[in-house]
Amino acid sequence: MASNEDATARVLAKGKGRAIPEHLDETTPLLASSSGNHSLEADDLPPRRHHLASRLLSVFLFSLGFCTFALVLVILVAYSYGSRASDISPEQIQRSVKFRGPDGLDVVRVGPDGFVCLQIRVRVGVDAAAVIGIQDDDEDGIFRYMWKTVGRWGVRQVDRISVNLSSVEVYSGQTHELLVNVSIPPLEIPLTTNPPPDDSWLTAMTIPLSLAPTRNMSALTRFIRESWRDGALVMISETQRAVVYGGGLHERSWRSRLRAVRTNVRMPMRVKIPAIPGLPPPGHNDPLPEPSDLVTLQSFKIETDLGHSNLRLFANATAVNPIPDFVHYAPSKLPFTIFLPAVNKTPSLIPVATVYTEPFNLTHPNISLSVTGTVLPLSHNASSTVSALIANYVSLRDTDISISSPLFPALTVEAVFPAKRPKPQILRDVTIRDMKIMPSSSGSTMLASGTIFARVVLPKGIDVNINVTKVLPDVLIYDGEVPKSPELAYSDGGRAPQSSLPPPHPLPDPLPENAFAHIRPDDWVLSSSLPVISDEDSGTSVEVLAKIVDVPLEVLPGRDREFRSFVGKVIFGSQGALAGVEGVAAVLVNVDGLLPLGDHGGSSDEMELSGLPFEGSVRVGKKKLAL
Numbered sequence: 001m002a003s004n005e006d007a008t009a010r011v012l013a014k015g016k017g018r019a020i021p022e023h024l025d026e027t028t029p030l031l032a033s034s035s036g037n038h039s040l041e042a043d044d045l046p047p048r049r050h051h052l053a054s055r056l057l058s059v060f061l062f063s064l065g066f067c068t069f070a071l072v073l074v075i076l077v078a079y080s081y082g083s084r085a086s087d088i089s090p091e092q093i094q095r096s097v098k099f100r101g102p103d104g105l106d107v108v109r110v111g112p113d114g115f116v117c118l119q120i121r122v123r124v125g126v127d128a129a130a131v132i133g134i135q136d137d138d139e140d141g142i143f144r145y146m147w148k149t150v151g152r153w154g155v156r157q158v159d160r161i162s163v164n165l166s167s168v169e170v171y172s173g174q175t176h177e178l179l180v181n182v183s184i185p186p187l188e189i190p191l192t193t194n195p196p197p198d199d200s201w202l203t204a205m206t207i208p209l210s211l212a213p214t215r216n217m218s219a220l221t222r223f224i225r226e227s228w229r230d231g232a233l234v235m236i237s238e239t240q241r242a243v244v245y246g247g248g249l250h251e252r253s254w255r256s257r258l259r260a261v262r263t264n265v266r267m268p269m270r271v272k273i274p275a276i277p278g279l280p281p282p283g284h285n286d287p288l289p290e291p292s293d294l295v296t297l298q299s300f301k302i303e304t305d306l307g308h309s310n311l312r313l314f315a316n317a318t319a320v321n322p323i324p325d326f327v328h329y330a331p332s333k334l335p336f337t338i339f340l341p342a343v344n345k346t347p348s349l350i351p352v353a354t355v356y357t358e359p360f361n362l363t364h365p366n367i368s369l370s371v372t373g374t375v376l377p378l379s380h381n382a383s384s385t386v387s388a389l390i391a392n393y394v395s396l397r398d399t400d401i402s403i404s405s406p407l408f409p410a411l412t413v414e415a416v417f418p419a420k421r422p423k424p425q426i427l428r429d430v431t432i433r434d435m436k437i438m439p440s441s442s443g444s445t446m447l448a449s450g451t452i453f454a455r456v457v458l459p460k461g462i463d464v465n466i467n468v469t470k471v472l473p474d475v476l477i478y479d480g481e482v483p484k485s486p487e488l489a490y491s492d493g494g495r496a497p498q499s500s501l502p503p504p505h506p507l508p509d510p511l512p513e514n515a516f517a518h519i520r521p522d523d524w525v526l527s528s529s530l531p532v533i534s535d536e537d538s539g540t541s542v543e544v545l546a547k548i549v550d551v552p553l554e555v556l557p558g559r560d561r562e563f564r565s566f567v568g569k570v571i572f573g574s575q576g577a578l579a580g581v582e583g584v585a586a587v588l589v590n591v592d593g594l595l596p597l598g599d600h601g602g603s604s605d606e607m608e609l610s611g612l613p614f615e616g617s618v619r620v621g622k623k624k625l626a627l
Contacts (some may be wrong), residue, residue, distance in 0.1 A: 006417045036155065057197045059302075096128070098126075098127065098254065100199055102120045103122060105326055105327045107331075110407050114410065115173055117211075119206055121206050123204050128192065129497065135148075138326075157255075159255075162248060163189060164244075165244070169182050170237050172222075172227055173235050173269075175544070176429070177219035181211070182211055185208060188248050188249045190202070205366075210602050217410050227273065228282045231273055232283070236266065238261060239265050242262045242263075242265045244262075246258035288564070291413050292417075294318075295538060299314075302463070304465045305593060309593055310375060310593045314371070316371070318367065319367045320366060334407070335406055336356065336409070337406075338351070338401055339351050339352065339412075343388045354451055356376060378594065390607070391609055393459070394420055394459060394609075398418050398420050400415075420424045426609075430616035431581070432450040432618045434449075435450035440550075440552075445553070447552060449551070452473060452545075453545050454543070457541045458539035459539055460538055463540055466540055468527050470524040471527045474584055475518070476517070478514045478580035479562050480514055480579075483514060502610045508560065511557075516556055516559040517555055518556055525548055527587075585609075587613070589607050589609060590607075
């Protein structure tokens with residue numbers, strides 16, 4: 001009975017709990033083996049693991065597909081934008097790149113051969129949306145809107161671009177002649193999408209530029225004149241290579257890998273010429289004013305610098321300032337060389353002076369200039385050229401001159417040196433002292449003798465030491481005072497001192513009233529001169545004496561009656577007769593400080609001035625008339 005109950009208890013233990021070992025001792029484990037229960041759990045776990053792995057695999061495949069799709073989409077979008085950017089035309093660039101200014105321009109340096117360094121202040125911006133076509137548009141569909149949104153997001157990530165250009169050559173738009181070569185350093189320009197309509201989004205920049213103008217000055221001059229006539233600068237800029245890459249100039253990131261390279265870039269430009277105070281408005285087919293019309297000579301002075309044995313030049317002038325207000329330039333000194341065209345009509349130019357401007361400011365509307373310089377040593381064949389200049393200056397004739405600068409050696413500007421106005425009277429108080437008239441030994445001609453007296457008065461501002469060494473008068477003699485009539489014609493003057501004489505002046509036609517005789521020596525007459533005190537309105541003054549002996553006195557055609565009337569007054573008049581003298585004279589002058597080429601010893605060169613008009617009077621008495 002007891003054994004049956006124990007058996008029943010064991011059976012129940014197996015069904016409701018863990019089996020209790022039949023024999024327990026101190027070596028029996030406290031936790032019995034659960035191998036039987038474990039095998040039952042393993043049968044339940046495989047379906048759960050399979051479900052989790054399936055879910056993880058699905059997530060992985062979905063993520064991989066999404067990333068692949070996104071990558072492909074980004075590649076396609078980037079490719080589409082890249083293809084758009086690579087096909088940008090110059091017209092699109094002009095529409096998308098906004099340029100305002102210049103707001104300021106500083107001339108940093110002017111070097112040899114016309115090389116100019118500038119710093120230009122401008123405002124620049126790039127509307128990237130306009131370049132690749134991602135501007136906002138109310139008519140865009142959802143997909144196009146998303147496509148543009150991605151594009152604008154990409155532009156914001158790039159933020160800015162760097163531009164590196166090879167040298168830019170600027171040509172005339174009409175003739176395609178080279179005008180200037182421009183060197184531009186690499187630039188960094190911010191990008192913008194959907195900018196506001198005003199200019200507030202533009203970035204202020206200071207850009208250094210180096211300009212090398214063409215040596216073909218005729219092409220440059222032609223371009224300036226045609227542009228003024230048309231009212232606009234029409235140009236074409238060309239560069240061999242242009243590189244644009246993302247990011248800043250010194251940035252090394254994924255942005256810098258976004259790069260576009262273009263070669264043989266050509267872009268037309270048209271810049272309207274603004275109105276310039278003091279000049280006629282451009283663009284009305286009116287010619288560009290000549291340089292001489294823009295400069296007004298206020299004063300001029302030349303003096304002998306005895307300390308350096310040369311001639312010093314001083315001048316004050318005003319010039320119309322065509323340079324805009326935003327240009328800033330404060331030069332220390334600008335050097336120039338002045339040339340005169342040779343009087344023998346050859347195309348050669350003779351350098352006669354070097355001058356430089358004192359520092360000046362670019363004031364408006366006019367610039368005030370102070371000029372200082374020296375007369376250069378002259379070659380022997382240059383004497384006639386300088387003589388012509390002086391003769392023109394005192395005879396109301398302007399002189400053509402040429403001006404160049406070592407800063408722009410290929411540029412020569414034609415200008416005019418204005419004559420002295422009103423016309424100065426160089427020879428004054430002319431008379432013939434102790435004049436005698438007598439027949440020649442053969443009795444066929446009349447001869448005149450006497451001492452010519454005159455004062456040579458140079459115009460105000462010409463304070464040079466001179467010595468009149470020879471004179472050659474060409475005189476008409478009147479019965480009585482010289483009548484008031486138009487001044488006699490005179491020669492062009494300006495010949496090199498030589499043995500031959502200036503050509504004789506033709507007799508006036510018709511002959512002046514009361515003129516009866518003509519006197520002209522056969523050769524130069526030696527003279528002496530003595531400096532005298534000048535008044536405030538004149539330059540150097542000297543008194544000149546020249547003695548003439550037995551110079552033929554030619555009775556004018558058809559004026560025998562006037563001659564006999566004059567002789568009668570001399571013979572029968574109690575005080576003789578008054579004879580008027582009028583004519584022109586040539587003089588040879590030594591000018592201290594005017595050095596011949598190669599001579600630095602302080603000697604002076606001899607200049608000829610001809611065509612100097614004069615008039616005066618002389619009283620002839622009975623004792624001075626030997627008939």
